[in-house]
Amino acid sequence: MSSPATIARPAAAETYQIDVLLTAGQPRRRAGALAASATFGRRAMLKIKHDPKQLVDSAAIPILFTVLFTYLFGGAISGSPANYLKVLLPGTLSMSIAIVTMYGGGRLAKDVTTGAFDRFRSLSVWRGAFVLGGLLSDAARYLFASAIVVVLGLAMGYRPDGGAPGVLAAVALVVAFGLSLSCVWAAVALLIPDPAVVISIANVVLMPLSFASNVFVAPQTMPGWLQAVVTVNPISHVADAARDLMNNSGGAGGPVAWSLIATAAITLVFAPLALHLYSRQR
Amino acid sequence: MSKNGMAGDCLAIEAHGLVKVYGETRALDGIDLAVQRGQVFGFLGPNGAGKTTTIRMLATYTRPDSGTARVLGHDLVSEADAIRARVAVTGQFASLDDDLTGYENLTILGRLHGLSRTAGKRRADDLLAAFDLTDAAARTVGGYSGGMRRRLDIAASLIVTPDLLFLDEPTTGLDPRSRGQVWELVRQIAAVGTTVLLTTQYLDEADQLAEQIAVIDHGRIVAEGTSAQLKSRVGSGTLHVRLLDGEQRPRAQRVLARALAGTVHLAADPLALSMLLANPADATDVGRLVGHAMTQLADARVAVAEVALGQPSLDEAFLALTGHTASPTTDHEDVKA
Numbered sequence: 070m071s072s073p074a075t076i077a078r079p080a081a082a083e084t085y086q087i088d089v090l091l092t093a094g095q096p097r098r099r100a101g102a103l104a105a106s107a108t109f110g111r112r113a114m115l116k117i118k119h120d121p122k123q124l125v126d127s128a129a130i131p132i133l134f135t136v137l138f139t140y141l142f143g144g145a146i147s148g149s150p151a152n153y154l155k156v157l158l159p160g161t162l163s164m165s166i167a168i169v170t171m172y173g174g175g176r177l178a179k180d181v182t183t184g185a186f187d188r189f190r191s192l193s194v195w196r197g198a199f200v201l202g203g204l205l206s207d208a209a210r211y212l213f214a215s216a217i218v219v220v221l222g223l224a225m226g227y228r229p230d231g232g233a234p235g236v237l238a239a240v241a242l243v244v245a246f247g248l249s250l251s252c253v254w255a256a257v258a259l260l261i262p263d264p265a266v267v268i269s270i271a272n273v274v275l276m277p278l279s280f281a282s283n284v285f286v287a288p289q290t291m292p293g294w295l296q297a298v299v300t301v302n303p304i305s306h307v308a309d310a311a312r313d314l315m316n317n318s319g320g321a322g323g324p325v326a327w328s329l330i331a332t333a334a335i336t337l338v339f340a341p342l343a344l345h346l347y348s349r350q351r
Numbered sequence: 352m353s354k355n356g357m358a359g360d361c362l363a364i365e366a367h368g369l370v371k372v373y374g375e376t377r378a379l380d381g382i383d384l385a386v387q388r389g390q391v392f393g394f395l396g397p398n399g400a401g402k403t404t405t406i407r408m409l410a411t412y413t414r415p416d417s418g419t420a421r422v423l424g425h426d427l428v429s430e431a432d433a434i435r436a437r438v439a440v441t442g443q444f445a446s447l448d449d450d451l452t453g454y455e456n457l458t459i460l461g462r463l464h465g466l467s468r469t470a471g472k473r474r475a476d477d478l479l480a481a482f483d484l485t486d487a488a489a490r491t492v493g494g495y496s497g498g499m500r501r502r503l504d505i506a507a508s509l510i511v512t513p514d515l516l517f518l519d520e521p522t523t524g525l526d527p528r529s530r531g532q533v534w535e536l537v538r539q540i541a542a543v544g545t546t547v548l549l550t551t552q553y554l555d556e557a558d559q560l561a562e563q564i565a566v567i568d569h570g571r572i573v574a575e576g577t578s579a580q581l582k583s584r585v586g587s588g589t590l591h592v593r594l595l596d597g598e599q600r601p602r603a604q605r606v607l608a609r610a611l612a613g614t615v616h617l618a619a620d621p622l623a624l625s626m627l628l629a630n631p632a633d634a635t636d637v638g639r640l641v642g643h644a645m646t647q648l649a650d651a652r653v654a655v656a657e658v659a660l661g662q663p664s665l666d667e668a669f670l671a672l673t674g675h676t677a678s679p680t681t682d683h684e685d686v687k688a
Contacts, residue, residue, distance in 0.1 A: 087481045087536065091512045091543040099436070100465040108462040112448070112455075119450050119491055184446025188507070191410055192463050193436035
């Protein structure tokens with residue numbers, strides 16, 4: 070290709086040597102579903118690379134929750150940090166990731182309003198690639214946030230009886246649950262492409278769910294109606310499952326099974342819904 | 352891939368009665384279109400006329416509320432994916448990621464177009480070089496100038512050479528030099544056989560680029576034809592007057608509006624005025640009308656530097672066809688007699 074003129078420009082319109090480029094036949098084949106999803110994932114990661122501030126929300130919530138709640142509630146719950154961190158840290162992990170999911174929805178809502186989204190929608194690629202690619206980058210954020218919680222916990226004196234395998238299993242479970250919530254916010258964002266509205270809706274759902282759970286307080290101390298809420302709340306199950314895995318207190322693994330069922334159920338409802346909303350013509 | 356598609360199908364776009372309603376507004380109110388393959392087709396109209404809605408619909412973003420269309424031989428609704436594989440869209444709405452670099456934007460789109468990683472990188476490099484963007488390749492697009500951005504937008508539409516390119520207001524907001532560059536690009540793209548449908552608010556742009564022009568207003572096509580055909584539909588001609596002293600222009604405007612009982616345009620040139628002549632009964636009337644106007648100007652002590660009688664501009668054609676000017680800017684103020 071000819072090199073472009075970089076110095077004196079003629080007053081008349083420059084001519085670009087594009088005719089060769091246009092006639093040089095490009096292999097026209099449909100991008101594979103996985104390649105397209107990975108490309109959308111890479112796009113999101115590149116955005117983080119150019120603007121690392123994007124990670125502030127994924128870092129702030131876990132730091133804030135882990136430190137604040139450990140020292141705020143720790144003493145009131147069960148004596149020494151090493152003891153109450155066993156109960157509290159897996160809960161904080163679950164809650165932090167659940168809360169962080171809402172920012173992915175906000176970002177998607179912002180993405181949907183840009184011209185780039187419109188261009189992507191006009192491409193002949195598998196319609197799920199955009200949503201799946203977004204989930205890949207969400208998974209990276211959730212792993213990042215999980216690492217912060219775990220490292221902070223270890224620094225504050227938490228010693229997981231489950232060891233590294235237990236911690237990794239708990240993180241995998243919590244991230245999977247987080248991704249199912251991502252599907253919910255993706256559907257909301259595609260329905261209402263306004264970041265502020267999506268974050269508000271996510272807040273209204275996530276805040277009560279996070280606190281009306283067994284993350285901080287054992288349900289036995291609560292009034293009956295609230296106990297009922299806490300018992301069906303998926304965040305309670307995820308927190309219990311994370312405790313079982315991290316502390317190796319699992320036994321039959323009921324909470325783990327319940328968490329996986331909740332994750333699958335939420336995903337099966339909201340992932341197809343998000344896909345449908347993505348590909349609908351307005 | 353063949354540029355001709357199905358044998359015997361010579362229309363790139365064939366639309367019948369396209370309607371789109373948003374709430375109370377009929378954004379499109381029955382659009383019929385026939386665009387030949389290989390043609391540059393201009394869609395001319397003011398803001399809000401329905402140009403972008405039409406493009407969004409023909410590029411399969413928006414579903415018509417009623418009406419049918421075939422794009423490159425494929426049905427707009429039932430074969431949307433086949434259309435997507437062969438068209439590209441550039442414009443106000445279909446754009447790029449501001450927070451990625453020019454190079455990253457092109458390589459990502461290359462992968463999504465099914466190019467291998469290596470082929471995508473080579474194509475991005477080639478396009479950036481051809482569009483004079485190599486120096487800016489590693490910068491994020493948010494920092495590009497309007498002209499650079501529009502060039503990258505167009506480059507992004509050419510990753511795989513499309514059979515049909517939609518350009519939505521490709522030069523809106525660009526300085527004159529960048530406009531010239533985009534025009535040159537459009538000509539080159541058309542020269543290799545790609546059909547181009549471009550929308551514009553600028554009459555000279557349609558005049559410069561488009562072989563066939565449809566004038567759209569309030570969701571309807573109010574006129575269609577070549578630039579010359581549209582001009583000839585409008586009237587016999589235009590009187591152009593240039594003054595010696597710009598201070599006298601308001602007075603000249605009043606005198607002319609009264610003398611010829613019509614609407615006087617103030618051109619961008621502060622010394623110039625123009626006026627559309629009503630269709631006279633016969634050609635000799637034209638001389639009588641102009642003579643009368645000149646006498647009136649002389650009586651009002653307006654110093655005239657130049658008088659010319661010419662074909663109406665497309666701008667005047669638009670005014671005559673729709674009852675208002677196409678330009679949303681203040682280039683042309685109208686004073687009614």
